[in-house]
Amino acid sequence: MSSGIKIHCPDPAIRRSVESWLEEGRIEPPLPLGIDIHLQALPRRPDLPPPVFRQPGVTLHLLPPDNRLLISWETAPAVAELSSDDRCARVVLSPQAVEHIEESKRTFLLTVLIFLLRRVGWHHVHGGTAVDPTGRGWLFAGNSGSGKSTTTALVGTRGWAVGTDDIAFLAQTGERVEARSFRSRIGLRPGGQDLLARMGGVPLPDRGKVGYWPDELGGTWAPRVEPEIVMFTTVGDDSTRAERLGPGETLAELVRWSAWVVVEPGLAEQHLALLARLGRQSRAYRLSLGRDLFRHPDLLSELIR
Amino acid sequence: MTIRYRPHPDLRLSSLEGEGVALQLGTRRYFTVNKTGLVILEALATPRTLDELVAVVVERFEVTREQATTSVRGFLDRCREAELISELEGEG
Numbered sequence: 001m002s003s004g005i006k007i008h009c010p011d012p013a014i015r016r017s018v019e020s021w022l023e024e025g026r027i028e029p030p031l032p033l034g035i036d037i038h039l040q041a042l043p044r045r046p047d048l049p050p051p052v053f054r055q056p057g058v059t060l061h062l063l064p065p066d067n068r069l070l071i072s073w074e075t076a077p078a079v080a081e082l083s084s085d086d087r088c089a090r091v092v093l094s095p096q097a098v099e100h101i102e103e104s105k106r107t108f109l110l111t112v113l114i115f116l117l118r119r120v121g122w123h124h125v126h127g128g129t130a131v132d133p134t135g136r137g138w139l140f141a142g143n144s145g146s147g148k149s150t151t152t153a154l155v156g157t158r159g160w161a162v163g164t165d166d167i168a169f170l171a172q173t174g175e176r177v178e179a180r181s182f183r184s185r186i187g188l189r190p191g192g193q194d195l196l197a198r199m200g201g202v203p204l205p206d207r208g209k210v211g212y213w214p215d216e217l218g219g220t221w222a223p224r225v226e227p228e229i230v231m232f233t234t235v236g237d238d239s240t241r242a243e244r245l246g247p248g249e250t251l252a253e254l255v256r257w258s259a260w261v262v263v264e265p266g267l268a269e270q271h272l273a274l275l276a277r278l279g280r281q282s283r284a285y286r287l288s289l290g291r292d293l294f295r296h297p298d299l300l301s302e303l304i305r
Numbered sequence: 306m307t308i309r310y311r312p313h314p315d316l317r318l319s320s321l322e323g324e325g326v327a328l329q330l331g332t333r334r335y336f337t338v339n340k341t342g343l344v345i346l347e348a349l350a351t352p353r354t355l356d357e358l359v360a361v362v363v364e365r366f367e368v369t370r371e372q373a374t375t376s377v378r379g380f381l382d383r384c385r386e387a388e389l390i391s392e393l394e395g396e397g
Contacts, residue, residue, distance in 0.1 A: 052333060248324030248337040255326055255335050262333040265315070272319040272328065279321040 004028045005116070009037035014093070014101060021105045026183040026223060027113070027169075031120045034088035035112065042077040042094045053263050057107040060263055069115060069264060073108035076100050080112045082119070084266040089116050106206050110167070114260065122169040122180060123271045125258040128152040129163035129179045129225040132301055139168065139179055139227035139282070141257035146233045147289040150192040151300075153212065156219030157196065158297050162186065163222040170258065170274050177278040179225045185211025195294045227282050229304055232257070236288030242303050243286045250284040251276060309352040309393040310381060316389050318346055327389050336387060341366060342380055352393050355381065 003022035009015035014037060048070070051059040061070040063081075071080040077094035089112050097104060114124040127141035128148040132155070140148045149165040156162045163181030171178050185202060187209030193201070198217075201210035214221050231242070232253045245253065254275040255261055261271040285304065293299050312318075315331035318338075325338040327346060338346060341362060348361045355377060362373040384390040 246324065247322035248326070248339065251319060251321045251324070251326045252335065252337045255328070262328060262330065262335065265330045268317050268328060268330055272317055272326075276319045276321050 004032060006032065006034040007037065008034065011039055014098060017101055018109065024183060029117060029120050029122065031087065033116050033120065035091055036088055037091045037093060039093055039098060042079060042092055058111045067265065071111050071115065073097060073104065075103060078104065078108055082115055084264055087119055103206050117169055118267050121270065122171045123258055123274055124260060125168050125170050126166060127168050127257060128165040129168050129181055129222065130155050131161040131222050131225055133159060136229060137225040137227045139230045140233050141230065142233040147235045148233055149187050150195060151233065151289060153186045153188055153192065153196055153217055154293065154297055156186065156214045156217035159218060161220045161222035162214040163225045170278060172274055172277065176226055176281060177274060179227055181223055183221060185213055187211050227278060230282045230284040231287040233287045233289055236290050238290050238292055240290040240293045240299055241288045245284045245286055247279065250279045254279060306394055307354055309354050309395060310349055310390050311352040311393055312349050313388050313391050329388055332388060341376060345377060345380055349390065
C-alpha cells in the first residue's frame with residue numbers, strides 16, 4: 001500500500017524503512033507529497049537564528065529572508081527544510097542519525113511529516129480519537145501523561161473504534177472538520193496496563209510503553225473521526241468529572257493542543273479557521289479522569305449524553 | 306494630535322460564538338478574548354480612536370460611557386503590552 005508520500009533516498013534500506021513507517025501510518029494526503037532524504041555529514045550552523053519553537057528532541061527555526069522552516073533533531077545531527085509552499089521536504093540525515101532511524105520516526109521524521117501535511121491543509125492536534133457505539137466522534141486532547149492513551153485503550157476494550165492515541169490531523173471535509181488518524185499502536189505505560197488488566201502487547205521502547213492495535217483490545221481502527229465531543233484530559237482522583245467549556249476557553253485549548261499554529265505565519269489563518277470550525281461543530285469539556293472509569297468503563301458515554 | 310489604534314501586523318484573530326483567541330505570531334503567544342474585547346479588536350479593521358471605540362462598545366453593550374471608557378482604555382493598554390495592537394498618530 002502506498003502512503004501518498006513519495007520517499008527519495010539513495011540508500012534503499014533507509015528509503016524502505018521510512019516508506020514502511022508511512023504505510024503503517026496509513027496517511028493518505030489529498031495531494032502528492034514527498035520527502036527527499038540526503039545522507040551526509042552535517043556541518044555546524046552557528047548562524048542559525050534562535051529557535052521559534054522547541055519540543056523534546058526537536059527545534060524549529062525560521063530562516064531569513066523568507067521564513068523558510070528548518071527542523072533540527074537534537075538526538076543526532078539531522079535537519080529538514082521546507083518553505084511554506086513546498087510539497088517536498090528536503091531532509092539531511094547524518095551517519096549518526098541513520099543509526100537512530102527508528103527513534104527518528106517518533107520525533108524528527110514525525111515533525112517533518114506534521115509540517116509537510118500542513119502544506120495540504122492538514123493540521124496536527126496532539127490528541128486521541130475514537131467513535132462510540134452510537135457513532136459520535138470523540139477527540140481527547142492533552143499532554144503526554146494526561147490519560148489520552150489509557151482512555152482510548154479503555155474505550156477500545158468497550159468496542160469503540162479508535163483512530164489514534166496521540167497523532168491526529170485535522171482536515172476540512174466540506175463544511176465539517178475530520179480528524180485523520182495516523183495508525184500506530186496505542187501505547188500504554190505499566191500503570192495503564194495494570195488498570196486495564198492487560199497482558200501481552202509489543203514493547204515500544206522509544207515511548208517507554210507497550211503497544212496494542214485497537215483490534216487487539218476489542219475495538220476497530222477508525223481512519224477518520226468527525227469530532228462531536230472534544231475532551232481536554234487530565235488525570236484526577238477517584239471520580240471522573242467533565243466540565244463544559246465556554247467558546248473562548250474551547251478555542252484557547254484547541255490552540256494549545258494544536259500548537260504549531262503559532263509557528264508559520266503564512267499558514268496560521270487557515271489553521272485558526274479550522275480550529276474555530278471544529279469548535280463550532282463540537283461540544284468541549286475539561287475531563288478529569290478518575291479511577292472509577294476503570295470500574296465503570298461506560299462512564300464516559302453516560303456522562304456525556 | 307489624535308491617537309488611532311490599529312491591529313498589529315502579527316495579530317491573527319479567531320472567534321467562536323462571540324468569544325475569541327488573539328494570536329501574536331511574532332511573540333508566538335495567544336490570549337483569550339471576551340465578547341467586549343472581540344468587538345473592539347474586530348472594530349479595529351479600520352483604525353479608530355479611543356472615543357470611537359468607546360462609542361462602539363456603548364452601542365453594543367448596556368454600559369455607561371464612563372464604564373466603557375475605563376474598560377476600553379484598560380483593554381487597549383493590555384493589547385498594546387501584548388503587541389496585539391499598535392498606535393497611529395495623526396492630525397484630527
